[in-house]
Amino acid sequence: MTARRLLDDCVHCGFCLPACPTYQSWGEEMDSPRGRIHLMRMIADGKEPLTSAAVEHFDRCLGCMACVTACPSGVQYDRLIEDTRAAIERSHPRRLSDRLFRGMIFALFPYPRRLKLAVALQLLYQRLGLRWLVRRLGLARLMPRRLRNLETLMPPVTARQLLDRLPEEVAATGARRGRVAMLAGCVQRVYFPEVNHATLRVLAAEGYEVVVPSELGCCGALSVHAGRDDEARRLARAAIEALEQTAADAIVVNAAGCGSSMKEWGHLLADEPAWAERAAALAARVRDVSELLAAHPPVAPRHPLRLRVAYHDACHLAHAQRIRAQPRALLAAVPGLELVELDSDTCCGSAGVHNLLEPESAREIGERKVESVLAAEPELLVSANPGCTLPRCIDPRRRGRRPLNRCAVARCARCATRPRLGRSLDAVLQ
Numbered sequence: 001m002t003a004r005r006l007l008d009d010c011v012h013c014g015f016c017l018p019a020c021p022t023y024q025s026w027g028e029e030m031d032s033p034r035g036r037i038h039l040m041r042m043i044a045d046g047k048e049p050l051t052s053a054a055v056e057h058f059d060r061c062l063g064c065m066a067c068v069t070a071c072p073s074g075v076q077y078d079r080l081i082e083d084t085r086a087a088i089e090r091s092h093p094r095r096l097s098d099r100l101f102r103g104m105i106f107a108l109f110p111y112p113r114r115l116k117l118a119v120a121l122q123l124l125y126q127r128l129g130l131r132w133l134v135r136r137l138g139l140a141r142l143m144p145r146r147l148r149n150l151e152t153l154m155p156p157v158t159a160r161q162l163l164d165r166l167p168e169e170v171a172a173t174g175a176r177r178g179r180v181a182m183l184a185g186c187v188q189r190v191y192f193p194e195v196n197h198a199t200l201r202v203l204a205a206e207g208y209e210v211v212v213p214s215e216l217g218c219c220g221a222l223s224v225h226a227g228r229d230d231e232a233r234r235l236a237r238a239a240i241e242a243l244e245q246t247a248a249d250a251i252v253v254n255a256a257g258c259g260s261s262m263k264e265w266g267h268l269l270a271d272e273p274a275w276a277e278r279a280a281a282l283a284a285r286v287r288d289v290s291e292l293l294a295a296h297p298p299v300a301p302r303h304p305l306r307l308r309v310a311y312h313d314a315c316h317l318a319h320a321q322r323i324r325a326q327p328r329a330l331l332a333a334v335p336g337l338e339l340v341e342l343d344s345d346t347c348c349g350s351a352g353v354h355n356l357l358e359p360e361s362a363r364e365i366g367e368r369k370v371e372s373v374l375a376a377e378p379e380l381l382v383s384a385n386p387g388c389t390l391p392r393c394i395d396p397r398r399r400g401r402r403p404l405n406r407c408a409v410a411r412c413a414r415c416a417t418r419p420r421l422g423r424s425l426d427a428v429l430q
Contacts, residue, residue, distance in 0.1 A: 021346050182211070185219075206298060291323055308338045309380045316385065
C-alpha cells in the first residue's frame with residue numbers, strides 16, 4: 001500500500017484523540033495522531049517543508065499505537081510514523097548534540113556486549129561511591145539534561161548481572177510439547193537477566209525444549225521505532241539467520257517491543273527478494289511468552305501466591321500485538337493471586353528510547369499512570385516489557401510514596417510453578 005493511500009485512510013474523525021497520551025497531556029492538535037497525519041500530508045504534498053518544529057511533533061509521538069486500536073477506519077498510523085521517522089533520519093539535519101546523543105544510544109543499546117561493558121562501568125561508578133557523591137552534591141544538575149536523565153533512569157546493577165550466562169539449551173520437564181527458540185534481547189539480557197531465566201524455566205516446566213542461540217543479538221526493534229531502517233534491516237537479517245538454524249516450532253519473546261517488531265519482519269524486508277519470504281515465514285512463528293503459554297492447558301501445577309497484583313498493559317503487547325487477555329489469564333490462574341485492574345491503560349511514558357530522548361514529556365505522561373497505580377494499591381506491578389518495569393518509569397516516590405515493587409509476567413508464572421520457592425513477595429522478586 002502506498003504512503004499516499006495510507007494518509008488518505010484518515011478521515012479526521014478524532015476518535016484517536018482520547019486515546020493519545022500526548023494529546024491528552026497537552027491538548028495540542030499537532031501532538032495528536034490526527035494532527036501529525038495532517039502534517040505528513042502537507043509535507044508529502046509540498047505545501048510545508050520538513051521543519052524542526054514539525055520534527056519535534058513527530059519526535060514527541062510515543063509510538064504506543066493506542067490510536068491504531070481506537071481508529072474505526074483502520075488507519076495504519078504505525079506504518080505512517082515509522083516511514084516519517086525514516087524520512088527524518090534520511091533528510092533532516094538534527095542539532096549536533098541531538099546527533100551525538102542518538103548516536104551514543106544506537107551504538108550501545110542494540111549490542112549486548114557493548115551494553116554489558118557500559119554496565120561494568122556503571123557498576124564501578126556505583127561501587128566507588130561516585131553515584132552517591134554526584135547525587136549528594138547535586139552535580140547531576142551540571143550535566144546536559146539527557147545525560148542527567150540517563151543517570152537517574154538506569155536501575156542499579158550488580159556483579160551478578162555482569163557474570164550472568166544463559167544456557168544455550170534447556171530440556172523439557174516431563175512430556176515434550178515442542179521445541180522453541182527464545183530471544184534473550186539486549187536490555188532484557190543485560191539489565192533483567194532474571195526475566196530470561198524465569199522464561200526458560202517456566203517454558204521447560206510446561207514441556208518445551210528451549211534453545212537460546214548464542215549468536216542471536218538484537219532484533220532491530222529500537223532501530224525500527226526510531227526510523228533507522230538500514231540498521232533495523234541489518235539487525236533483522238542477522239537475527240533471522242541465527243533463528244533459522246534452531247529448527248524451532250516457535251520463537252518466544254518476553255519483551256513486547258521486540259515481539260511486535262519481529263512479527264513485522266515480513267514488512268520490513270518485503271523489498272529484499274533474498275529475504276522477504278524467509279522473514280515472513282519466521283515472523284509468523286513469533287509468539288509472546290504469554291501468548292504461547294495461554295494457548296494450551298498448563299501441565300505444571302500452580303502453587304499459591306497470596307499477592308495483590310496489578311497488570312500494566314505494555315503498549316506494544318496490547319495495541320501492536322492485540323494481546324491483552326493472555327497475560328491476565330496466566331496471572332489469574334495462580335491460586336491466591338488477586339489480580340486488580342488499573343483505571344487507565346495509557347502508556348507509562350517509557351516507549352522504547354523515548355524516555356531517554358524526551359525525558360520531560362515521558363515523565364509528565366507517566367504521572368497519569370502513577371495515579372492509576374496508586375488508586376489500585378497493589379503489592380506488585382506486573383508488565384511484559386523491560387522499559388515499563390524501570391523503577392523511574394512509574395515512580396510513586398515523586399509523590400512522596402513508597403517505592404513500587406514490580407516484575408515481569410514470566411517471573412510470576414515461574415514462581416507459581418516452584419513448590420519450594422516460598423509464597424511471599426520476596427520470593428517473587430528474588
